[in-house]
Amino acid sequence: MGDVSPQVADTGTAGVPVVEFDDVTVCYPGKGTVRPAVVNINLTVSKGRFVCVVGPSGCGKSTLLHVCSGLLKVTDGAFRYQGKEWSKLHPGIGYVTQRETLLPWKTVLGNIALPLKINGMPRAERRDRATDMAGSVGLGDWLNAYPRELSGGMRQRVQLARTLVTEPALLLMDEPFGALDAVLRVRMQEFLKSRIEGTDLTTIFVTHDLSEALTLGDEVVAMAGAPGSIDQIDQLEDLPRKVSAVELRQVPAYAVHEARLWKTIAGNLSADGVALSNSAAERDGDHTMTAAPRGGREVS
Numbered sequence: 001m002g003d004v005s006p007q008v009a010d011t012g013t014a015g016v017p018v019v020e021f022d023d024v025t026v027c028y029p030g031k032g033t034v035r036p037a038v039v040n041i042n043l044t045v046s047k048g049r050f051v052c053v054v055g056p057s058g059c060g061k062s063t064l065l066h067v068c069s070g071l072l073k074v075t076d077g078a079f080r081y082q083g084k085e086w087s088k089l090h091p092g093i094g095y096v097t098q099r100e101t102l103l104p105w106k107t108v109l110g111n112i113a114l115p116l117k118i119n120g121m122p123r124a125e126r127r128d129r130a131t132d133m134a135g136s137v138g139l140g141d142w143l144n145a146y147p148r149e150l151s152g153g154m155r156q157r158v159q160l161a162r163t164l165v166t167e168p169a170l171l172l173m174d175e176p177f178g179a180l181d182a183v184l185r186v187r188m189q190e191f192l193k194s195r196i197e198g199t200d201l202t203t204i205f206v207t208h209d210l211s212e213a214l215t216l217g218d219e220v221v222a223m224a225g226a227p228g229s230i231d232q233i234d235q236l237e238d239l240p241r242k243v244s245a246v247e248l249r250q251v252p253a254y255a256v257h258e259a260r261l262w263k264t265i266a267g268n269l270s271a272d273g274v275a276l277s278n279s280a281a282e283r284d285g286d287h288t289m290t291a292a293p294r295g296g297r298e299v300s
């Protein structure tokens, strides 16, 4: 296991808490003995912070987002959104999931305007808002195109626009760029950074890719184990924020963060890359790094 910092993590000391996990355990409903998906989660995310969550497959990253979104209730402990215990869908929360969820029979404009329509916004107003938003994600010339006519990156931008158009206070993103090629992925990271910079939008972003986490995050939460728990929080104050993803990798502190996080994650991986159960991880003892981090060889 890597450098293990205390499990209580306050991600951003000065701000107003938007999300609070207070000693949370989550079990999915099931028959017989149910194994928890995550245990002892203590995490506070303050307003305006961009928090990336990394960790091996199965350690419970998506489970944390499901709780934040109101899709899943905690089994033990408390979850608070904007200071209140919350266990249902909240209109102020935008969720971009791993799966593509555009409606194929609706145009770019129709897809982006859909949540506004559901919220009862008058037609002319939602058309204006969706048109502006499409322009701001670089799709102003594609308003009448259907999803099948767009590239993967364009479809991902429509999904992002459809979420941002509702002006969420909390943005949850689960591997949103996972299916994109390396170049497009870096472009989308830079696009997202530029959209969010200067706003007080709070973002929780799940990724397998350490380089993505280090490029986007104010801090990185590293989860490990099965059931999953938080092993480490890396504050990224020593990384410059206004440089490109490529330039960032030349900064010496970048390599320090990457190595430290990688050690935490790799120490809890089975040979096939899945989170080890906690008993197996303890049995196997301290693991050393044997391979380059996944993100380390992407676009430079």
Ligand SMILES: Nc1ncnc2c1ncn2[C@@H]1O[C@H](COP(=O)(O)OP(=O)(O)OP(=O)(O)O)[C@@H](O)[C@H]1O
Pocket (backbone or CB within 6 Å): 028, 029, 030, 037, 055, 056, 057, 058, 059, 060, 061, 062, 063, 064, 226
């Ligand atoms: N709907 C479900 N019902 C039962 N168990 C589930 C369900 N969804 C997830 N789990 C279990 O909860 C644990 C955590 O899953 P989760 O999807 O949160 O992990 P993850 O870190 O996001 O994985 P990945 O990186 O592969 O998406 C896993 O053991 C998984 O099998």
